[in-house]
Amino acid sequence: MQIAFLGTGLMGAPMVRNLLKAGFTVIAWNRSRDKAEALVADGASVADTPTEAVRNADVVITMVSDGKAVGELIDAQGVAKAAKNGAILVDMSSIKPREARSHAEFLAGFGIEQVDAPVSGGTKGAIDGTLAIMAGGEAAVFEKVKPALAAMGRPVLVGPSGCGQLAKLANQGIVATTIGIVAEAMLLMKSAGADMNKLRDALTGGFADSIILQQHGKRMADGDFKPGGRSVLQLKDLNNLLEEAGSLGLSLPQSELQRERFRFFVENMDGGELDHAGLFLELMARQNG
């Protein structure tokens, strides 16, 4: 199976290395060519243009910054035209669900099927090959690319086209909300004279335990809000989640509350570049409001 990998940045590069280790043939392309060149030592070929990369590929993987960048690749930069009829495009970028569905429709016009497959787990997960890979698309198409995805992490087909992106937004909504309630628990204990880290310790392994309680709770206890996950991106994800919910006619009160709070934190408290655990600061600010 020949794979074209478009976008070999911080996430893409280690993902390519894991594909190569698993025995796949990879042609890499990146906007700044030197980042693709760095993968030659690992066994990748390098293409000058996206169209050159995808010409003989069975699978095209895109890992770029946003939906606009994906749209440009497949349309203006000629990927859809250049790729083989019957090729599968796996978009692992994090973009809006409706963008993913629109790309799938566009690609179908060229005989190319798409799987949206954003990831969670950061550069560590990309390096270790343990990314959570949330996929949307047709089951038969997903099965064809699953072995390649499995080289990079743990792929799960969640639902039809766009549902991988939607699952990623759902993931972000749960994270934002859990951060907020951990902040309330921490502030409550602190106000009663308890040690915030002892709460984390005491709840370990129980129903209230989570990675958020342990990692972001520690940030709150330590007052250390360097990112990590920037609040401005958390706000963007909540906006996208609620845009999608709105188009489905859904009212999601907790996500809406968190969106308003992150908006206040980013716009009124200059918290955009702080870690999303910084919502603890927004909660503190409320106490005198």
Next chain:
Amino acid sequence: MQIAFLGTGLMGAPMVRNLLKAGFTVIAWNRSRDKAEALVADGASVADTPTEAVRNADVVITMVSDGKAVGELIDAQGVAKAAKNGAILVDMSSIKPREARSHAEFLAGFGIEQVDAPVSGGTKGAIDGTLAIMAGGEAAVFEKVKPALAAMGRPVLVGPSGCGQLAKLANQGIVATTIGIVAEAMLLMKSAGADMNKLRDALTGGFADSIILQQHGKRMADGDFKPGGRSVLQLKDLNNLLEEAGSLGLSLPQSELQRERFRFFVENMDGGELDHAGLFLELMARQNG
């Protein structure tokens, strides 16, 4: 170390068994005597009255239904008067933090020190000896009873008197809020045509994962809301949490939102006897509201 154990019901009985297994001497008392008698085969003695049970005890453990029951034991039923000067009372019942502080004060008048130490983990945790034990009180007192607590689970001193109870409420607040956001994520995916169980699978091991996502998320996907944890008790815990927050002058927007929603679910949707994962039904009802 001689331990008097008052209240050997569903939780108390297996806790006594674990104390006996660890080599402690236990005198058990229960309101309906047969439940205490059942522990004789395991090596416990049985007392006719609370005062008889506590007379020679170094440590008195109470495990009863609520703060009123604890208050009656120590006052009207004579435990404070009958216990040795220097004895330690460990109240493992789940009661209000302010009740715990008031009991500690009352007991201090008799030369008895108190540790509040409510638990989480249910009958399974009680049987397995793996309860999360959240303790409030003086460090030196806690250290004295820690070996006994360690026979029943994992004790952590969180802060001064009342903080064990407060940590338990914080635990419940996190649980209620996580259930709510998992419900939003599930509804979002379902509305987009995805399989709700696939979302659970896809998020496994990531930042959004939790016991709630896995266990309560499954209840939502299966539409199975038999308790488990009854919603009427979740509402009681949220009320107690917010009462305590109010007395500390705190505003906790997420806990407040969940309290209103559980109140609606219990009072207007007859959901009190359903599992707290039934908040999914409240979220569904909102969509047509």
